[in-house]
Amino acid sequence: MDMARDALVQEARELLAAMEQALMQIEAEGQDAEAINAVFRAAHTIKGSAGLFAFERIVSFTHIVESVLDRVRNGSQPLDANLLTLLLECSDYIAMLVDAIAARQEEQEPDAERRARLEAALTALLGVVTATPPPPATVAQPQGEPQGKVEVESGESVSSDNWHISLRFSPDVLRSGMDPLSFLRYLGTLGHIVHIVTLPDALPAAAEFDAETCYLGFEIDFASPVDRQTIEGVFEFVRDDSDIRILPPHSKVAEYISLIDGLPEPSGRLGEILVKGGALTESELTRVLAQQAAEPVPAKPLGALLVENDVVPQAVVAAALTKQKQGEEKRAQEQKFIKVEVSKLDALIDLVGELVIAGAGANVVARRQKDVQFEEATQALSSLVEQIRDAALTLRMVPIGEVFQRFPRVVRDISRELGKEIQLVVTGADTELDKSMVEKLSDPLMHIVRNAMDHGIEPTEARTAIGKPAAGTLRLNAFHESGCIVIEVSDDGRGLDRERILRKAIERGLVQPDQQLSDSDVFRLIFEPGFSTAETVTNLSGRGVGMDVVRKNIEALRGEVEVLSRPAQGTTVRIRLPLTLAIIDGFQVMTGEAVFVIPLDLVIECVDVSSHDTRHNILKLRGEPLPFVRLRELFELPEAGEVRESLVVVQYGQQRAGLVVDRLVGEFQAVIKPLGVLFSDMKGISGSTILGDGRVALILDVPHLIQRTARAQAAQSWPRQASALSDR
Known part of the structure; x- marks a missing residue:
């Protein structure tokens, strides 16, 4: 369970990062269907994963977020700037819930006041009736409307108001670490399970029984206002290998014929189960079985059957097949990667390091022995060790984009707090460096970015007064140079005031009044502990802390930091780091x-x-x-x-x-x-x-x-x- 919990936390954090990135993309480039779907999928997957572990706090909150996002997807809720801000705050709160799960404190509410405020805002959106209502339901929409209503055609549809779900889990579902009952429990949180029958037909003889194999099937009648996609989402983690059939309320007779024909159990027994659960009446069952005997369903693909029976249009089936193919391609791509704990990579690097030292010792012995064959063998060994070393180090190399991707949100929030227009330009995000450095770069870069926005870039009025564009530009760039990685944070602001920095340094006794210093030496003074030129203290700066932390952290990584600045043109803080620490x-x-x-x-x-x-x-x-x-x-x-x-x-x-x-x-x-x-x-x-x-x-x-x-x-x-x- 601990391993599964850790996997859930890691996946949730990755999904939240993708969710935030998609929201920032929407804000920068305008609404995009794929980006909106990415946000919805992230929230939906987090809810589904948390539901498997019965983490009710995250399930209930994310369900409300998902409902709002569903309205955004179908066009009944506009995605304006206020809603974007609200969704970003919701992402932050979900991150707090995930952190609580990681800390084994999921039963504690991390911020009750914040949750209440967000839920109130989301619920208010769900209660608003838009001027343009969604299109009316038709027979071509069996996937369920938000309230679970489907048009009833006289003589062709059954009378049941409930969903019917047939579940045949994969025999290997238990070996995959999944508990079938957890899916049923989660389904129960979305509505009411009216009737459920467990089918043990696949159970073998006792001598052939395997405790790790799932033999059971389930027939479920389910009352809920949710749509088909929400129900399908419950079984997202097992749907690829399992047989899951979902019939919405008032489904057509033809759909029940297809259901009975597609299941392994006898038709008569299934019919009894459907009647007992309320999915069919006795007369409807008689009609189903009669039509089944008179007109056997041809062995055609399910999509073709749905089109022939006017259940869905051909375009919907084509889109579903395309999506399925894309999903298969994505899974094939995902199989090329494997997640490995960082501690295991660190242990591998340590062993490779010891191997390098041992190889060097063997070379010394070979030279002393003056044995040609021995020397050739050690040279071959050294070559292999070098290749192993390079391959091992490559395993820990990751794109610096892992650090850069959090700054669009940071720049957005801080620029609003400061009342400035600031554009962020990111280049070189695919530049790679050691994973251990990536984790330690976040705080130094955060300090530099905040200082650039607060001190460097002028307010809008000041910029326009001197002929600059109203919006300031902040650039993050990374590139390789001379065996190092260089990271630059640049702004097009006012630049550093050399004389002001020097005057403050003299006041504090850091330099002597008659001491001659180059521009580089003067600018390095901003990294002194407690040094600040800010006239007032703000939430972001002015207390003289931050830049000294930057220098200490960078030097701890065997790096160097320098400052380049030109008056009225801007400032660049340049960090140089070795590619690896090993x-x-x-x-x-x-x-x-x-x-x-x-x-x-x-x-x-x-x-x-x-x-x-x-x-x-x-x-x-x-x-x-x-x-x-x-x-x-x-x-x-x-x-x-x-x-x-x-x-x-x-x-x-x-x-x-x-x-x-x-x-x-x-x-x-x-x-x-x-x-x-x-x-x-x-x-x-x-x-x-x-x-x-x-x-x-x-x-x-x-x-x-x-x-x-x-x-x-x-x-x-x-x-x-x-x-x-x-x-x-």
Whole structure:
């Protein structure tokens, strides 16, 4: 049950995300039948799943939502801006109910006041009689009207006011984790089961009985005002493999003939059941059996029979067949995917990491043994390990669209709260990165987006006064660059006020009045704890919290965040992150006896230092100045004798720098290990790895080193003490 409950929660959250996305699409692009159907299907499926577990709070509320959506679908209820807002609020409340189920607190009401307000608004809509009533029922509508009425043709239809349902569950329904009785209990919540008969005809002899096989069938007479689609929805999870036949009130005699002919039990016995349950009278049964004997129903498809008997038009049958084919194609597509717990993927990645380390150790032993066959075998093994590593890491790569998809709703709600017109443009949503990062990016991006909307984009009147479009534009973009993923949040607002930021920083003692800072350094001050330039405190900002959280979270992911801004043109906050936090291709170098690893994707080239002028820690490479740092000086390693130094040119984003080392070792698969709490604040080092011979190598934080060399170039100096590793 716990596994089934978790599956329900996960599915419900996915459906709510799809529901919200469809509602936002309707608001942006106008009403679309498919989008409206997507919203209805999401609510309907959530209700059906919750009904299987008797989660009555979510069933009863979602049923009201579904009823309103049904009116929207048939055109009797306009979907205006107010109803869109109401449906989005309903989606939020259903999410609260789902969270309560996940927390094993489904018996507790998460927000009684909110529920009462939403139910009152929904019920008011259901009580409104629209100016254009829905078209009258005709014989071509056997699927049931909202009140369960079907036109009666004299001499052709039966007199029963009840639905009749024949159920023959799949023999494997129990093996699939389904309880047939749960479907009957849920059906009872939609109306009154007038009469039910259990059919044990398929039961085998005791010696052949299988406790995991379902042998029972059911004949049900059901009184309810719901329509056919709602009843069909009760059995949505088993209808593909089960035989489910539903006859609406006042069905034609021909339909009962088809029902009796299609069921495995004897006609006489079925007739008795139909009469006892009130589906047929004795005279109607006599007429049914007489017509059945006189005019046997030909062995034609059900759709053809329905058309011949004027039950439904040909267009309806064609549409149903098309939908069925699409459903089969969708199921075939779904079979290509399988859901796996994240913890299992994490365990796989850990094992692959240990395999990489063990493979490196085997390579070291092979080189020492100087056995050609052994070396060839270890090289083949290394190649396979590399392929396994790449395949395993790919399993955790997901589109960043999982994060981006929540922001259309956020932008909509906040822009209304602020009274601003803001358009959201999303690009690069299919850019992939590690699943573990996706989960940790949500909060930082939320802070950045809220700040851009509150501080960055001007009010409508201010924009039009300076000739800007009335609606501001907020852009979310993601792309790959230099072995990293770059995420940008841009706005076309007023831009950052450099002088105001600097003045606030001086007031707080963050910088000295005579200190010379570049624009980049000034803009980085907004990430200081408690720093804010807002004159007033609002619900969104002004308390000096948020942006410092952004920097801490991004740095915890071994990433960097920078701000680009131009007055009156806008601001871009750019986040750079490694593609994965687990295993990387590294370039191994040595300074003295210390081993360092540089992420291979950031290495551009290697240069012999001896042939270049290296005064002032700047090297002229192909006519361009290149700042560099000696790792020996940076980490205060002991001086060595005469060594032939090499320079490794690295690039992060658009910036380049050089790292001077004693020896180039070569490419290396590095399994990233954390440094621990003691070294968590150390700058210039992003982690460690274990070499094949058991030694520990430090992984260089290239983005930080490049920034430090850039600052040193501007100041024409570079600190030579160990304190250079800490921010000033």
